[in-house]
Amino acid sequence: MRTNTALLGRTLRLAPLVAAAVLTLPACGATSGDGTPDPSAAPAPSSSGGAGAATADQRGSGADAEATSAEGPLAGTTVVIDPGHNGGNADAAGKISELVDAGHGHKACDTVGAESADGYTEHAFNWDVSERLRDSLEDEGAEVVLTREDDKGVGPCITERAEIGNEARADAAISIHADGGPSSGRGFHVIRPGELDGYTDDIAEPSHRLALDVRAEFEEGTGQQRADYIAEEGLDERTDLGGLNLSDVPKVFLEAGNMSNRADAADLADPEWRETAAESVAAGISRFLQRGQKD
Template sequence: MISRPLAAAVLGLWGLGTLVACGASPEGRDGPEDLDAGGRATARTAYTPQADARTQSPTGSQATAQADDRAGADGAARSASQTKPLAGKVVVIDPGHNGGNWRHSREINRQVDVLTKRKACDTTGTSTNDGYSEAAFTWDVSKRLAKRLRNMGAVVRLTRADNTSWGPCITERAAIGNRARADAAISVHADGAPPSGRGFHIIVPKKIDGPVDPVVGDSGRLGRTIRDAFRRGTGLPYSNYLGRNALVARSDLGGLNLSKVPKIFLECGNMRNAQDAAKFKDERFRQRIADSLARGLRDYLLH
């Protein structure tokens, strides 16, 4: 028989041992094993309950410092989302035609398959009555748009690198967007309609039992979003000669038919119309176009 004082001492020692064991790692009293890059166990490190963060709660200045760190991280994340809202997004910009196409008539007239028909690899595009070319216009607007999007954090790909060479073919323009797995793609153009026609319109794809079918819906939403932003930003009217509420669905454009990513064509206006042409030749207005398109793409990509 053990006396009461001795029993109390034994129980006290047993309780202390239990407390230490509960504070230990489930893997053992020496703490958890470290793993190398291949997932293999390495030597254990010396372990005490006080060294295991799971057994401690921050108090006082330590807790305050941790709260400040969390607040700082949250603030930095919010600031990054505001200054780089398109981080992680990929946009492909397709500046219509190319300034050197006219020198390469054989190459650009080569027929290519756009699934619903065969048509020329590319064309020279149009121009204003005094010779400002569509290719120069689309190249300038596209460069300005690319800069705005990159400033918002987007990864931007252009389908051509200059305005002096030729092409690429319409089939390759679609392939560039597909390879980039673009979140959105836009082909920038300006029309060459009769001089009485004025205003802009957006061309969206139709289902053709082809690769574009799965993205027809998203392309339509992209088209409507760009239309609204373009109208607000530029003040240009909807086309008075083509489309309904500035939207036209077509199945004869290789750049749309072959696209596996949401894509639209924008006809910014009519280069043969005196009012539209005067605006297109104004550098400040071309910047307004780029800014409007950047806002439209941002709205589409973030909603």
């Protein structure tokens, strides 16, 4: 297990910003070196500088932010939400293509993300659901940290996305995505870290429990089917994603649907469906956290 960096100061609620619609190329449908679809949105470079580096202030900490609730079933817990990709990535190819250490080798700092046939971008979906998810979790008393402050920036790199969760000593972390798979494929899946010595050996098991809870609540709440083109029974185990490999806290990726599939894309573009999706993810995280509090 790697040593955690110093605990970040408590981050307050980020002000909602309008998601930017930018034409992008699919990234969650991109393949890794072994031909496996790669949904990872690269975390930002570390605080030493580099593409997409973000400070605590840039992530929304400020005097005018609303304080999170001190009451509720999740009071005393911290959740990090990582909205995959970013709205400015498409215009910053040089920056996001810089290689970073992903724990199993090197990968691009970040990627652009997928896009539906109607032009709805994954980064906009990720940001919208993450804001809604933040609100749901804060209503239950959790302290919530987002890895980016809006949908207009670049990155951060996969390394910094993981580092933010580690510095916050999050009780749970989740990266929100939508896939860019084959157009014939439908459904959602949850990605958990496989066991990687020196990296995820200490979080693999709790991350598995988090994945099961998120899968159960998301499936029940949204009615979305488990993916029929990837993963098994809506669960996938990966050791090639830097956002998971570099995490020292329980963490999963949610691929909420396939943007290349018209039926899935119609759901993803529906604000009411996104609200239900966010509430369902919140229920899964809450289930995981409250079980941990009883143990």
